[in-house]
Amino acid sequence: MANVLITGANRGIGLELVKLYADRGDTVLACCRNPSEASALEKVSGAVEVLEVQVSDGASVAALARTLAGRPVDILINNAGTMGPAPERQNVQSMDFEGWAETFEVNTLAPVRVMQALMPNLKASGDPRLVTITSQMGALSLDMPVAYAYCSSKAALNKFMKMAALELGREGINVCVIHPGWVQTDMGGPNADITPRESAEGIVRTIDGLNADNNGSFWTWKGEVHGW
């Protein structure tokens, strides 16, 4: 059984990932910024520990690492994310620069903060995997000029994780980024293609297949290779 740490675990795709891993008997370290408001998370049965962390706050991430000191983390899933400013405030003509910076804090810097703080926990695992939920919108190969703050934050994230895979792979830590599909969550909206359950099931299967041979992959939730 694995220890699986998930950020943004209180709703959306993160919550479904918690349910799936808990269902199969793994221990889930379910991280969210407001545990007192995480009522859906409290209802999940199984070995679920709800932990507080504000992923964009270095002190909060360090406190999480202290809480987890000495415990292996087999799968770290950086899932928390934000769309950033309203669409009319993140385009080629008009940019909310403060909002863009916040978007980078949450989508780009936070996964790295969490990864670095929990590196001892990953290294304590026999089969450590570092997974980050990205978006197809971060792919340089996708020509869709919308949500410039969000897209650029995921593109930078992808580049970091692609490089990190080269170094961490040598230490036995396998790394991937996964596009979860267009998903019916608060972020994706009700008209999106797939349910959070469908997305999370695909993500779990895809993570199961992560190993040294495919370290450094960019996949869709179906486990298909995605262009960078």
Ligand SMILES: NC(=O)c1ccc[n+]([C@@H]2O[C@H](COP(=O)([O-])OP(=O)(O)OC[C@H]3O[C@@H](n4cnc5c(N)ncnc54)[C@H](OP(=O)(O)O)[C@@H]3O)[C@@H](O)[C@H]2O)c1
């Ligand atoms: N839904 C889609 O169609 C879609 C498509 C491509 C990629 N993604 C990616 O999939 C991941 C999960 O998205 P989702 O659809 O499940 O989104 P969601 O339903 O909007 O949930 C977002 C999660 O991230 C957390 N979060 C947001 N801003 C945060 C911040 N500033 N600090 C800490 N936590 C924060 C939220 O916590 P609070 O509840 O505390 O706000 C929540 O747990 C994200 O990385 C997103 O970019 C989603």
